[in-house]
Amino acid sequence: MQLEKPGDMVGPFRLVKELGAGGFGVVWLAERRVPYEQKVALKLINPGMDSSSVLGRFEQERQALAIMNHPHVAKVLDGGITPA
Structure with a gap:
């Protein structure tokens, strides 16, 4: 069940449109306006997928992406947990 629209x-990002969905969650085009304008891809974990196993796999994915430097792979700018 998707709660976001x-x-x-x-956080500081306004969701613009859904870009895709997968096993972990949904990837959104999002934008930040303050302190500067920036468009990003924002991946949100699906509700109910917050088990320690899933969160661990998500963290591994985030770490792997953070060390990659390739023009066709999204860069990790930030990560964290928001209140439900």
Whole structure:
């Protein structure tokens, strides 16, 4: 069940449109306006998928992406947990 919709705020980011969905969650085009303008891809874990196993796999994925440097792989800019 997807709770987010375009226009919702997740931390400093406003969700613009859904880009895709997978086993972990949904990837959104999002934008930040303050302190500077920036468009990002924001991956949100699906509700109910917050078990320690899933969160561990998500963290591994995030770490792997953080060390990659390739023009066709998204760079990790930030990561964290928001209140439910």
